[in-house]
Amino acid sequence: MKLVILDRDGTINEDSLEYIKSEAEWKPLPGALEAIARLNHAGWHVVVASNQSGLGRGLFDVAALNAMHAKMHKLLATAGGRIEAIFYCPHAPDQACRCRKPQPGLFEQIGERYGIDLKGVPTVGDTARDLIAGASVGCEPHLVLTGKGEALRGQPLPDNFPPGTRVHENLLAFADHLVRRDSVA
Template identity: 65%
Template sequence: MHTKLVILDRDGTINRASEEFVTSPEEWHPLPGALEAISRLNHAGFHVVLATNQSGLGRGLFDMAALNAVHAFMLKSLAALGGRIDAIFYCPHAADEGCNCRKPAPGLLHQIEERYGIALKGVPYVGDRLRDMQAAQAAGCAPHWVLSGRHARGDVNSLPAGFPPDTQVHADLAAFVDHFLGNAATPQHGMAPTVSP
C-alpha cells in the first residue's frame, strides 16, 4: 500500500518562529492559514508528519514536559479545524553534539522512512530554512521552501546560493498546499524552481 505522505518542519513553517525558543503553549502561535492547510492535506488523503530540530532540549532551555505541552496544544488547535499530524520526529540535541538527526543531516527523515516502511524519494518536505532543504535533498525528498520563517531573505523569484536546484518556493504553507494539491494528480519532477504567490 502506498502511503501518501507530506513532511513538515515546525517553527517558521506551521507556527511563528521565536527569536529564542518556543518553550510553552503560550508562546506557540500558528502562522495564518497553516493549520487549515494541514487539514486540507488530511482531507485530500495525505498523512502529515513533522521533522523538527528542538535543540532547546539539549541546551536545557526547556524539558520534555514543556515540549509535549506545546505539541499537545498544537494538535488540539489543529483538531479543532478537522486536521491531524500523525507523528512528530524531533532532534533533541544541541548543535555541538554531533548527532545524525539534527538537520541538515537527514537522520530524522530516515527515521520516518523506517517508521512508515517507505522510501522518501519524491515525498515533499516543507521547511523555512536552508538546512531543511539540505536534509530533504540528502533523503531524496522533494524540497519545498516557504518564506514564512524569520530567516527568509531575498527575492522570492530566485533561490539563494546553496539551495538544492530543484527546490520549489512558496510564500507560506497555505500556498504550498494550493500548489501541491493542484499538482498532486500529475507530479512534476525535475522542474525549475516555481514560486507561489
Template identity: 75%
Template sequence: MTPIKLVILDRDGTINEDSDDFIKSPDEWKPLPGALEAVARLNHAGWHTVVVSNQSGLGRGLFEVADLNAIHAKMHQLLAAVGGRIDAVFYCPHTPDEACQCRKPAAGLFEQIADRYGLDLKSVPVVGDSARDLVAGVAAGCEPHLVLTGKGAVYRGRALSDAFPPHTQVHENLSAFVDALLSREEQQT
C-alpha cells in the same frame, strides 16, 4: 496496497511563528495564519503529515520534554479544531556542537521516518523555511519546498542562495504549498 501519501513539514517558521529565543511553552506556540487549515486540507485530500524539528532548546536546558509535549498537545488540539492532524512528530533534542546524525541538515530524522513508515522517501515533499530543512530532506530523497515564512521570509523577491538544493520550489506560505500540491495531484489524475 497503495503507498501512503506523505508530506514532511518543519515546525517553527512553517506551521507556527518562529523565535530566535526558542518556542519554550505552549503560550509561545502561535500558528501562522492559515497553516493549520492548510494541514487540514492536506489530510482531507488523503495526505498524511509528519513534523521534523530541531529542538536544541532541550539540549540547552531552556525547556523540558514535558514542555515540548505540552506544545505539541496544543498543536494537535488546535489542528483537531479545524479538522486536521499531524500523524507524528520527529525531533532532535541535541545542540549543534553534539554532532549528532539527527539534527538537520543531517538526514537522521528522515531515515527514522522512512523506517517507521516502511517507505522510500523518494519524491516525498519536504516543506520548510530554511536551507537546512530542505538539505536534510533531499539527502533522504525528498522533494524540496521552501515557504517564505519564518526564516524563509528573507528570500521574498530574491533568488535563493547556493545553500538550497537544486529544484527547490518556492511558495508564499504553507497554504500556497498545499494549493500547488493538490493542483499538481489533480492534474496527474
C-alpha cells in the same frame, strides 16, 4: 502512501530567535492549520521533522515540548486536520548528532517508521537546512517564505538550497499547489 514532511518552527508556527519554549509561546502561522487540514482531506499523511535544540540547551524540558505539541494537535483537530507523528532532534548543535538537520537522521527515522523510500516525498521548511536534510534522502524540497524564509522574499535562492527547490508564499500556498498537482496527476 501519500506522505508530506513538514518543519515546525517558522513553517507551521511562529518562530523566535529566543526559541519557542512553552505552550503559551506556540502560535500557529496564519493559514497553517488550515493547510494541514486541506492536505489531510486530500489524502495526505502529515508528519513533522523538527530540530528542538532548546531541549539540549536546557531552555525547556520534554514536558514543555509535549504541551506545545498537545496545543498544536488540539488546534489542528478544531481545524479538521491531523499530524500523524512528530520526529524531533533534542540535541544542541555541538553534540554532532545525525538527527539534527541538515543531517538526514530524522528523515531516515521517518522512512524506517513508515517502511517507505522517501524519494519524491514533499518536504517543506523555512530554511536551507530543512530542505538539505530531506533532499539528501530523495525528498522533493519546498521552501516557504515564512519564519526565516521571509528574508529570501523577492531574492533568488542562494546556492546552498537543493536543486529544484520550489518556493511558496506560505504553507497554505504549498498545500494548494500540492492538492492541485495531485488532482491533475
